[in-house]
Amino acid sequence: MESSMSMSAAASVVVRTCVPAAVMLPLSPSFTRPALRTTGRGFRCRCSSATKDSAVVYSRLLDDALFRSAEVIQWESGKSMNAIATAQGIQIRRRCRPRYPSEGTGAERAVPRNILEQIIWDKEVEVAQRKARTPLCEVKASAALAPPPRDFVGALRAACRRNAVPALVAEVKKASPSKGLLRDHFDPVEIARTYEKNGAACLSILTDEKHFQGSFENLEAVRSSGINCPLLCKEFVIDAWQIYYARSKGADAVLLIAAVLPDIDITYFLRVCKSLGMAALVEVHDERELDRVLKIDGVELIGINNRSLGTFEVDTANTNMLLEKRGDIINEKRIQVVSESGLFTPDDVAYVQKAGVFAVLVGESLLTQEDPGRAIAGLFGKELLP
Ligand SMILES: O=P(O)(O)OC[C@@H](O)[C@@H](O)c1c[nH]c2ccccc12
Structure with a gap:
């Protein structure tokens, strides 16, 4: 999920996502679903002061929410991203769609099915950490x-x-x-x-x-x-x-x-x-x-x-x-x-x-x-x- 944003109108921030996905953001009232609307490939969030700083903060909150969310839902179809992937024959389960499988306890605690799944679970953690250190707008600027x-x-x-x-x-x-x-x-x-x-x-x-x-x-x-x-x-x-x-x-x-x-x-x-x-x-x-x-x-x-x-x-x-x-x-x-x-x-x-x-x-x-x-x-x- 790409989560930095380009500024448009003064009072709104466009958060581009890698999929036309909406997330049930469990964070604060201003970030719950009613505040989000799809805008093509991304979704728009109304936010009181669309300064660069608040955009960066928002991008971090969004990443955090994704990281912790139980499910990521594609806005248009209402299907979970995991269901979409499974229907395409993809066997690699992603951590935040749904919850990281290794977070369960006892018999619920999932182990990776193969090395590729292990690599992807490790990669999700690594990317989240890297993004927290260097938000997308900074990486885009250096690119x-x-x-x-x-x-x-x-x-x-x-x-x-x-x-x-x-x-x-x-x-x-x-x-x-x-x-x-x-x-x-x-x-x-x-x-x-x-x-x-x-x-x-x-x-x-x-x-x-x-x-x-x-x-x-x-x-x-x-x-x-x-x-x-x-x-x-x-x-x-x-x-x-x-x-x-x-x-x-x-x-x-x-x-x-x-x-x-x-x-x-x-x-x-x-x-x-x-x-x-x-x-x-x-x-x-x-x-x-x-x-x-x-x-x-x-x-x-x-x-x-x-x-x-x-x-x-x-x-x-x-x-x-x-x-x-x-x-x-x-x-x-x-x-x-x-x-x-x-x-x-x-x-x-x-x-x-x-x-x-x-x-x-x-x-x-x-x-x-x-x-x-x-x-x-x-x-x-x-x-x-x-
Ligand atoms: O070392 P080999 O057998 O010549 O293979 C190279 C390359 O194809 C392989 O490293 C590779 C193909 N796809 C990948 C995806 C990730 C990591 C590595 C790979």
């Missing part, structure tokens, strides 16, 4: 001051043409929940530099700290090191705040995971990306997610993850299978596909190339070698032109 975004999709297209193999998005990742620590000596800028020198078209920088030992400092350090490759912020985005934050740290693209986000969130986050000039890589793992994403307007890049984020199982045949089934619609819509995860050999790359992808996203097989950049030639069976 506006960041150097302009680079063309992520254009760089992939050019590299694919130049080398006649899928373009490489090379990942800067220290550790993962499935593989543990990937390398002892981890210098993100050094790794990024050798990737660029050896023909990577774009870089993917893990920013999740808790489960991947990444950071936004790494993203910022790579961006300000003089490296030219466009950068994907590899994050678990659940709130538009994170997209503005990624932009403020120099990201040119973000990942949106269909297993986590209902259509309405993906649609809104795509709009936020577009408004910032960023690309979005929309990640799917199965047919149901792919079908959902193919119905959403504005998707340009789809990532087919060969790894299930729930079970960690990897199968490169997943890319092939999904493209056999939906390749026609994908081509018709001129969407480009990136095959993600579990690629180790020139045969693997040739296999997904034949399936129809124009780019690959690779981490582990490069990062576990002494010089991850030099390992690129081994992965493709030839040197890539930078």
